[in-house]
Amino acid sequence: DIQMTQSPASLSASLEEIVTITCQASQDIGNWLAWYQQKPGKSPQLLIYGATSLADGVPSRFSGSRSGTQYSLKISRLQVEDIGIYYCQQASSAPYTFGAGTKLELK
């Protein structure tokens, strides 16, 4: 099975700050990587698919990138509404594993 190692587990940042979350895949998954945001008590929402493509309706301050088997989610200017838990997921091969999540809080 493909393991997704997500870091950091938690992150405290200030408004307007640049935030970066990373996921390391245990083997090659190409661009089969998605990022999700989950706010408290809500269903997850797709942010990024195909490692770098922005999902419909997602603000442009979110972006995804890839370097080999390391994937990053960047929030260019943190806003209050960005607080929540972020998950990566590999969609290359079953089982389609998720990262453990990154809890993003406001400093």
Place this chain on the structure above:
Amino acid sequence: EVQLVESGGGLVQPGRSLKLSCAASGFTFSNYYMAWVRQAPKKGLEWVATISTSGSRTYYPDSVKGRFTISRDNAKSSLYLQMNSLKSEDTATYYCARTLLGALDYWGQGVMVTVSS
């Protein structure tokens, strides 16, 4: 507007069965792979099952393989998850989700399943 509405959750004893349903609307259901994802209380997300457009191909992680069965009725725009031999570790909120290029682009509101005696 895409909508996914789960139902069928509840309290069930260990070893018993439960069937979840997901009613889809706002898109051509038969054109999309569909999936179930679960989240144990205060835990992360776990993929549970995926089904192809026709229903001919299904995929499961080892944790539920042989116990859970995903199915669909394209005529009714409905997705199902039959869960047998339930264990306490199956306690979670179960989400129905649409799949797009491997990603889960729309999610339902979730339905709670509690396995306890």
